[in-house]
Amino acid sequence: MSNMLINEWRTLHADTPHQMRQDLAAFVSARASALAEYFYQQMLMDKGTEVFLSHKRVEEHLKPSMCLWLERIFDASPDVDIDALFALQRHVGEVHARIGVPVELVARGARRLVTRILSEYGEDRAQGDDAMAAVRFVTDTIGIPVEVMASAYSGSYETGARADEAYRLFSTSQNLQVERERQRAALLAWETQFLYEVASGTAARALPLLGESEFGLWLNHKGAAMFSDENERADIGREIYQIDHVLLPMIRLSRRRNSELTEVVHNIKTRAAQIRFLLGTVFERLSNLEIGRDVLTQLLNRRFLSVILARETRLSRAKGVTFAALMIDIDHFKRINDDFGHHSGDVVLQHVAALLLNVVRGGDYVFRYGGEEFTVILVEVNLEQAAAIAEKIRGRLAEEQIPLPEDRRIRTTVSVGVACFDGHPDPARVVDLADKALYRAKTLGRNRVEMA
Structure with a gap:
């Protein structure tokens, strides 16, 4: 696949009149900024790109890189290094995979970019066979790099997906008894601190949030990988939300009525116990696998x-x-x-x-x-x-x-x-x-x- 595309790219350069390549290189270089802006306008039309694209990031980082990319792939130098260009496209595809840019959006933007270049280049610059050669050269000069990117993207994405699943399995391979007791202890430590703060009359706004505790950090980051069933995590998340955003604020309102304060504290303890139960079911379900660990350091x-x-x-x-x-x-x-x-x-x-x-x-x-x-x-x-x-x-x-x-x-x-x-x-x-x-x-x- 790689050798085939490299040879196709070389053949494209060899079969296209050098003067035409020079004309197109000068044309694209002069309009690189406008072409880059048009490319990202096409991508930003899709609302799904908001996660990894913004107008500010396009203007400050991506547009200059796109200008450089256009100038490189249309380079008409007699000693242009196709192998280096090929490696660059692979790198771009791998970066897109890490970012999560859908490859179809890149392909769509590239297709419209081809149309824009050919439209602006105009029929007055090339007629007959020359026009056909220009169409082929522009189409393949953008199409081959995009194909290389797509191939690299696919490989990186599959590797990442396998690694993600392997990490989920690895996260279950830790010493589960130790991790279980550690997180039970972290949850108990939060509960103990909460009861102490209530008993000492700490203002409600200063009461410790469970979601920001040692246990909360573990749950939202390391612990998240242990949940193959999203419902399990959602159940624990709902309990934490009720504690942090419903019951803890009620402490302030119930300060003057001991009976109400006692009821709120009891509800918080009940929900904390439910979290311990839900967490216990997760640990009981997991198997002890040994993968992905550095043998010497166990990291x-x-x-x-x-x-x-x-x-x-x-x-x-x-x-x-x-x-x-x-x-x-x-x-x-x-x-x-x-x-x-x-x-x-x-x-x-x-x-x-x-x-x-x-x-x-x-x-x-x-x-x-x-x-x-x-x-x-x-x-x-x-x-x-x-x-x-x-x-x-x-x-x-x-x-x-x-x-x-x-x-x-x-x-x-x-x-x-x-x-x-x-x-x-x-x-x-x-x-x-x-x-x-x-x-x-x-x-x-x-x-x-x-x-x-």
């Missing part, structure tokens, strides 16, 4: 990173909250392996993994990204909060002496790059930004936190 492996980024991006858009990525690298890790041996290096990796799990919250995600690098996805945080967590990780590790075999100890540090999701349609961008910030932290001397 998530990067196989699921794209799945989590896509999930958090959808949640961010739906709820208006944001998330952050930390890219963490153990400083001078090669020296540890060289001086103490690879077994000691493994011990250090396990120690860092355990520290990360200890510092972050239950709803956050910790991945072994590869080698001595880790990735943390922090949910519902802004850039400053994420940077504070990153600094806490860096400081904690710098203070510790890691025990090694043969009664030896070692101190080590980490460099951290921090980036916050900025609404960009490509979920992978936040990790790329954090990785650039990590590179800056290492360049500036290591053992530091840098923000994108």
Whole structure:
């Protein structure tokens, strides 16, 4: 498939008169901005594009990229690199798959773009056989790249779908008894805090919301992947909504009547018990599978990173909250392996993994990204909060002496790059930004936190 399209693209260039290619290249280059604007106007006519497109994003980011794309595919240089153009189309298709842009919308916009170019190019520029050659060249110069994108899109989408299902299965493979008790404890901790605040007369507006508690964060993020039946999650969500938005506000109204206050508190406790029951049925239904885990550290492996980024991006858009990525690298890790041996290096990796799990919250995600690098996805945080967590990780590790075999100890540090999701349609961008910030932290001397 790939070789066939590359050869077809080369043949198209070879069979089209060079002067015509130059004329079309100059024509498209001069009108690139207007053509790009027309392309996105066609896409924005579909209301479904609101999730990943906006007029501001088109104007600031996408239109300039589209102009560059048009100039590249119509490039009439004698040494144009078809292989590089092909690779670019594959990359664009994979990005569209990550963003979730329906491939049919891209194809529709491209089809209308062909019509627009040919209409504006006009019959006065080409007659007879030349006109037919121009039609073929414009149609295939846009059609072949779109076909390459569609092929890459399909492959990436299927891979993502398989990874998403695998992650759902993986989320059930954790030690279910431990996770079940942890979340029962988190729910009980919220209930205990709530009862204490009521007993001490805390103002109703300051009462802790269950949806924003440690349990609420876990449920909305990690826990969401465990629910194959959306009705289960909806049932728990309704109970939480009743507690947070109906019963807790009633506390203020019932302050002066002890009997009413007692009834409201009883209703909240009853609903909390119902949540515990519903959660218990979910855990009982799940099987203990062992997939998708880094063998050494027992963290998530990067196989699921794209799945989590896509999930958090959808949640961010739906709820208006944001998330952050930390890219963490153990400083001078090669020296540890060289001086103490690879077994000691493994011990250090396990120690860092355990520290990360200890510092972050239950709803956050910790991945072994590869080698001595880790990735943390922090949910519902802004850039400053994420940077504070990153600094806490860096400081904690710098203070510790890691025990090694043969009664030896070692101190080590980490460099951290921090980036916050900025609404960009490509979920992978936040990790790329954090990785650039990590590179800056290492360049500036290591053992530091840098923000994108």
